[in-house]
Amino acid sequence: MQERSVAVIAPAKLNLSLDVVGTLPGGYHALDMVMQAIDLHESLLLRRSQELTVRMPGSFVPINPKNTAVKAALAFFDYTGLLAGVDILIRKRVPVRAGMAGGSADAAGVLVGLDALYGAKLSMSELCAIGAGIGADVPFALMGGTCRVQGKGDLMRPLPPCPDCRFVIVMPSIGVSTPAAFARYDEVGTPAHPDCAAQEQAIRAGDLNALCTAAGNALEHCSGAKETAHIRALLDEAGALTSLMTGSGAAVFGVFAKEEQAEQAAAALREHYRQVFVARPDRGGARLAPARYQNYPAGR
Numbered sequence: 157m158q159e160r161s162v163a164v165i166a167p168a169k170l171n172l173s174l175d176v177v178g179t180l181p182g183g184y185h186a187l188d189m190v191m192q193a194i195d196l197h198e199s200l201l202l203r204r205s206q207e208l209t210v211r212m213p214g215s216f217v218p219i220n221p222k223n224t225a226v227k228a229a230l231a232f233f234d235y236t237g238l239l240a241g242v243d244i245l246i247r248k249r250v251p252v253r254a255g256m257a258g259g260s261a262d263a264a265g266v267l268v269g270l271d272a273l274y275g276a277k278l279s280m281s282e283l284c285a286i287g288a289g290i291g292a293d294v295p296f297a298l299m300g301g302t303c304r305v306q307g308k309g310d311l312m313r314p315l316p317p318c319p320d321c322r323f324v325i326v327m328p329s330i331g332v333s334t335p336a337a338f339a340r341y342d343e344v345g346t347p348a349h350p351d352c353a354a355q356e357q358a359i360r361a362g363d364l365n366a367l368c369t370a371a372g373n374a375l376e377h378c379s380g381a382k383e384t385a386h387i388r389a390l391l392d393e394a395g396a397l398t399s400l401m402t403g404s405g406a407a408v409f410g411v412f413a414k415e416e417q418a419e420q421a422a423a424a425l426r427e428h429y430r431q432v433f434v435a436r437p438d439r440g441g442a443r444l445a446p447a448r449y450q451n452y453p454a455g456r
């Protein structure tokens with residue numbers, strides 16, 4: 157029997173490295189990145205409905221045709237030809253304008269949820285093709301785990317899981333607009349070119365120290381985020397193996413070998429910043445939540 161409602165979790169991501177390696181037709185930047193899903197995730201509940209409604213209680217992100225959850229639902233119904241609707245409730249945990257792909261996670265979660273809700277049984281490559289039309293990071297949000305990602309962000313190679321570690325993530329109060337960060341990159345360029353190939357090798361070898369040596373972000377100098385250097389200094393002082401900005405910012409994270417060190421560092425960072433998270437690598441992407449979360453409260 158097809159379900160009347162489904163609960164989905166959709167992990168955020170961090171860039172363990174991000175390099176800009178050229179330009180592509182259409183003005184896109186050619187990227188080379190290692191992306192890592194983390195266990196900080198969005199929680200979604202989808203219920204069958206005649207209409208399309210999206211709610212994100214407590215979030216300032218507008219619900220309009222540009223919202224990635226709305227776009228994903230429309231793209232799913234367009235692709236499948238289903239004449240149906242859905243009521244979507246999203247508990248947003250991932251900071252916005254952080255470079256953590258929270259909006260892409262929402263889109264991926266909606267696609268996975270609708271696929272289950274309506275028994276469409278689309279393949280991962282069909283979901284990724286629909287997702288790519290919504291945003292460059294949506295295919296990764298569907299795949300999750302650890303991937304080397306190239307091109308516009310659309311060429312993905314799954315890697316073995318990254319070595320066990322903890323991430324301490326700090327989101328400053330002001331976020332970054334991704335297009336604005338790339339526009340500044342076009343003006344000023346970058347001195348930073350992380351070695352993504354070396355980082356891939358380090359992951360294949362299970363070598364956390366080498367992974368950290370190869371880490372870096374070519375957008376760090378031009379993101380416009382004012383707090384990056386300060387947060388990095390605090391993370392380094394707290395014993396991070398390395399620290400860097402994720403995506404186009406503004407979130408910054410440190411890598412720690414042990415949970416205890418990460419918790420101590422997070423406590424130190426909370427003296428300065430309100431949004432501090434400790435996360436671990438996640439081996440999956442957007443997926444149905446465990447069975448105990450599948451009861452959608454009646455009347456919501």
Ligand code: ATP
Pocket residue numbers: 217218222223224225251252253254255256257258259260262263293332334403404405
């Ligand atoms: P990325 O790494 O994909 O650039 P990000 O963290 O920089 O991720 P998001 O937080 O995913 O960016 O999205 C930022 C912008 O997208 C915001 O300005 C917001 O208004 C718009 N947006 C549209 N839909 C969503 C959504 N469901 N969640 C968050 N932001 C959304």
